[in-house]
Amino acid sequence: MPSILQKPAENAISYAREVIQIEVDAIAALLDRIGPEFEMACQRLLACKGRVVVTGMGKSGHVGGKIASTLASTGTPAFFVHPGEASHGDLGMITPDDLVVAIANSGETPEIINILPVVKRISSGLIVLTGNTASRLANEADVCLDVSVAKEACPHNLAPTASSTATLVMGDALAVAVQKLRGFSEMDFARTHPGGTLGKRLLLYASDLMHAGDELPLVSENAKIQDLLLEMSSKSLGMVGVVDGQRKLIGMFTDGDLRRALASGVNVYESSALDVVNKDPFTITADTLAAEIVKIMRDYAQQGPHAINGLFVVDQDQRVVGALNTHDLLRAGVI
Numbered sequence: 001m002p003s004i005l006q007k008p009a010e011n012a013i014s015y016a017r018e019v020i021q022i023e024v025d026a027i028a029a030l031l032d033r034i035g036p037e038f039e040m041a042c043q044r045l046l047a048c049k050g051r052v053v054v055t056g057m058g059k060s061g062h063v064g065g066k067i068a069s070t071l072a073s074t075g076t077p078a079f080f081v082h083p084g085e086a087s088h089g090d091l092g093m094i095t096p097d098d099l100v101v102a103i104a105n106s107g108e109t110p111e112i113i114n115i116l117p118v119v120k121r122i123s124s125g126l127i128v129l130t131g132n133t134a135s136r137l138a139n140e141a142d143v144c145l146d147v148s149v150a151k152e153a154c155p156h157n158l159a160p161t162a163s164s165t166a167t168l169v170m171g172d173a174l175a176v177a178v179q180k181l182r183g184f185s186e187m188d189f190a191r192t193h194p195g196g197t198l199g200k201r202l203l204l205y206a207s208d209l210m211h212a213g214d215e216l217p218l219v220s221e222n223a224k225i226q227d228l229l230l231e232m233s234s235k236s237l238g239m240v241g242v243v244d245g246q247r248k249l250i251g252m253f254t255d256g257d258l259r260r261a262l263a264s265g266v267n268v269y270e271s272s273a274l275d276v277v278n279k280d281p282f283t284i285t286a287d288t289l290a291a292e293i294v295k296i297m298r299d300y301a302q303q304g305p306h307a308i309n310g311l312f313v314v315d316q317d318q319r320v321v322g323a324l325n326t327h328d329l330l331r332a333g334v335i
Helices: 008-029 036-047 059-073 110-122 137-140 162-182 186-192 199-202 225-235 255-263 290-303 325-331
Strands: 052-056 078-080 099-104 125-130 143-146 217-218 239-243 251-252 310-314 320-323
Touching: 008 099, 008 162, 036 125, 036 143, 036 162, 052 059, 059 078, 059 099, 059 162, 059 186, 099 110, 099 217, 110 137, 125 137, 125 162, 186 199, 199 290, 225 239, 225 255, 239 310, 239 320, 251 310, 290 310, 290 325, 320 325
Parallel strands: 052 078, 052 099, 099 125, 125 143, 217 239
Antiparallel strands: 239 251, 310 320
């Protein structure tokens, strides 16, 4: 027989599952509503020459703020305006080139209805997301998207729950559909997210990360293994490059090569550097994107028994101009 302590927990699990199922059903119901009206909304968003101005009151406002943020980060300039503040001066933020997206589950929100005549007059159009397609707001819209739900997850069918979720999902559908239609690429995304890992991978180049000048671990082609070890230790990059008189890279020696050389019984005091170096090292150029560097390192690790932890940067004549390793990528926040 369940204890008093167990019963509330069991009820909580049951309640949570019920809420999630109601919201899942609300989202699933949207699938049948993706049709001509949705396509028209996408066309309006693509044709907008200004910015998309999202507005909504209460929970709809919170959802609207997120939708505006998602639009902006996926290639559609957008911002949120509070309808209560709009009638006290913030309407001045809207220009004739802007498109307004109004969110109201009832479609009769007074704060939005009050500014509707001005919005219609000063903007290029009005898209409405509402749960009441017979409302005044829906009737005034150039495009109306139905985000109605059978019921809220709230046991009293009052608190916006399933309706706010459905609206958020419809907003995501709009943003992503327009993103794809616009051809908004990974590089475009990176430009709006320079502080994120993806942004750094796609905006930083080898030239931004590499060591150069006196920091480069290099020895001549006549060097001994002992010289390799001293140079690798002093420069602390875990690798050394062997170059000719024109500073062209003819070989590379790493920590891994050292272990293999010692395991094979090579005399590190007498042997030539060229006896143990990799004479066909993988190199990159200064304009190689950080994203490509990460891919090279990962692909190489998957294809062979030895990982690449460092790379030399060369010019078109194979002269060494820089070097970087995984630590440099980590410090830059690329991986």
